[in-house]
Amino acid sequence: MISGDLRTRLLGAFRGECRERLLVLSSDLMKMEMGADEENIRLLIESSYREVHSLKGAARAVGLSAVEKFCQSFESFFSVIKKNSLAPSKAVCGVMVGWLDILEELITNEEGSDSSLSAGPAMVALAKMDEFVGTPALIIAEADGQKAETPSVKEHSAVDLEIEVEPQIPTARMSMGDTVRVDSSFLTGLLLQTEELLSSRNSQEVRASEVNKLNSEFSEFSRFFKDLLVDQKNSADESDDLFSVKMERKMDAFAKRLDLLASSTQKAHRDLSSKVDTLLSEFKSSMLLPFSSLLEVFPRMVRSLSSDTGKQCYFKMSGESVRIDRRILELLHDPLMHMVRNSIGHGLETPTERIAKGKNPTGNIYFEITQTDRDIVRVAVGDDGQGIDLSKLKGLALKQGLLSSQEIDELDHSALLELIFLSGMSTSDIITDISGRGLGMAIVRDRVESLGGSVTISSEMNKGTRFILKIPVALTSFRGIVVESAGRKFVVPKSGVTKVLLVRQNEIEAVGGKETIVYHGKPIPIITLSDILELGSVNKEKITFPAFIMGEGVKTVAVSMDELHGEQNVMAKPMGPLLQKVRNVSGFTMLGTGILVPILHAPDMIRTALGVSSGAKVQSFSHQQGIKEVKTVLVAEDSITSRTLLKNVLEAAGYNVVTAVDGLDALNRLKSELPDILVSDVEMPHMDGFTLTAEVRKMQRSASLPIILVTSLGSQEHREKGVDAGADAYIIKSSFDQGNLLEVIQRLA
């Protein structure tokens, strides 16, 4: 006998099969009952016969002998009909539908031993089948003959039907409707596969721009070659001439094909990217579920927990219709549950205590869910209980040796509250000491941060405690900034970066062995990314370098790096079984170029940075005085917004930026001081970009100045006009992103 694991799996498969076969059977029988012509009846009988036969085989395979026997009789009944080409009468069809119900019942009944056949309805049905098989004539006879017996069967089937209304079978019938039940893991798998398309899209983008580059390089080359030919023509003899004509023709043909390839690649890329984006966003929205699906168990839990602990509690939710990725919802279940438990167990006071404090004896626990941003959901969880006792927290931190008494004195209210997130604070004895706040809060924070979210706490003695969680709506794709440090690339989630700055070497001041810069009027520590990641210092001699401002309040730090490579959509990949938790690293991602890079964990970075900077390690040599020349970029742009944007972007990338409000202004500035590169808008008052370019080219000292035109005029004609005027690059604003511009500048400057 088959047993155990195999049998369970077989049974699962069997049920699925039965559901389908029964569906076919019942629809066949219904059609038969409705009446049909002879040919159709024959086909229906044939189909039913086959279904019953297969069902019999399947039942035998899983050892449900009752089902098998029943199907056996059913099958012989059908074979009699088949053999004699009978058309069963309406009454008989009704009887058959009844049998089907009995069959469903037998299948649902797990043990399936022969004994279940001795139950009333089944026995009658079997006897009936035998009777029909014995005297086939009865099958076609209209009701009269069996009047006495048909009702009895029908009655049973009616009873069966009523029983069946509740359990599994109805779902089988409903599954033919508009909605489909699919295993959620299957859906998740599909989504992951769809997300894999993103990297195809990214590499397609890289390839498209590569082809474009190649195309423009080739056209440049062929122009150069043609000029050369013209020069040569005068002196060359006949055969050389022929050769050059041939060559020219070949090159033209090649250029044409290359151009075609470039535009079709570009088109293919746009095509793919719009399709992938649509597919992904629609898929993602299908994965979104309202919070209510998670929270519906909470009111009951709160009720039972509060009655267990002898407390009175009113539970309030708002915004439960806000939708979020179901995977995030699943992962949030435990943290939210934990916080509510804490609120009931340790936050709320007993009714007597509450009355003594002059509060309503019934405490409040609330969930407020709001969508603050397109991508971010804010969940506030709190109570109006006794709050967190800071003095006890302090005592505990001291006892655990987490902080020295001097350090504790320096901490302000919110910094003290943050202590409850430390895992050292979550030992079991705290439950009694400080009312358990802290048990597992480290885990809560870990979980929320691993989702790319954040959690903050506020609490006031006797007023209550409130946690605010900020959670991304979708899980795997987010905006990341590609950075480089010590020759390696990393991705920093944009959500973890408050601001991007360009820091000059002379802005850094050593204060008490720490390097600091002034940000918003306050000194904050600045640390190199390579120190945070322990990459060993590879000193690039630079005067300026980009830095991120990360963290909030007292935990604000600046993290400096060697290079900034722009922003892009990042799809996180899990780190695999071996790397379960790595400090500072939360996953990996494939860049568009196909390079695998680590994704950094912003909260960890801040913690490490603060740890490193307050440690004994002296950082004064990290930012060494450099000798690398800073390139100056002249930006001519009439729109203040665009101008500021460009200035910020360029400064962040380490350039010295001079701005001009129009072409004329730019020309004047250029005359007084020559920049290393000119970035200009095309449409400007007084003097447009084309004229500016032409003017600049006319002047001898700036004849070879690299010029980049940034414009919304995307037509071929304008592009050519730009080239004619002598611009080195022509960037269309619609395709304008920082990376693109920075790359071009880097190449030209």
Add this chain to the structure above:
Amino acid sequence: MKDNKTVKFIDYKSDHELLKNRAKKLALKVTSDLTDVAQDESSRDYVQFSVGGDGFAIETSIVKEVLETDEIVDVPCTPDFIRGVVSLRGHICSVIDLRIFLGLLGETSASNNMILFLSTGEVEFGILVDEITDVFPVSKDEIKHLPTGGASSDRYSLGITEGRVTILDGEKLLADPLLIVS
């Protein structure tokens, strides 16, 4: 009617039995299947490779594939023995420097990034090897046990062959919690 024939065919007692056994075997989970097979036979196939000048061999049954890659991505803030990660058809896979993990003396040749991927289904990682030298069958009694000196490389050693090749206990290595970074 074809159906009927098949049914009859299966009805022959011996065939029925045979097919049932086959079905059972197919339905078994892969891992248990592997150990079953392995236990039946006294001799198993081993992949021989060299790391830092020393010869090692590991059972073929847990070797998933061999890959030569140009780039192993460093992972900051991990122990030394984690050489980095590679993307194995889109999945991130850690690569371990056995030389450091086992505390061997030799140097891994820097030029060759040959990776042997090991897997038991749950845990999976690659080990950096200098070269794959051979695949050969070893029977149990060919493996000579050595007195263990307590060196970390001995922990995973099943013994040594006559050719001075250390036979590694791949399953023990794969199951070692020391390798997990958390």
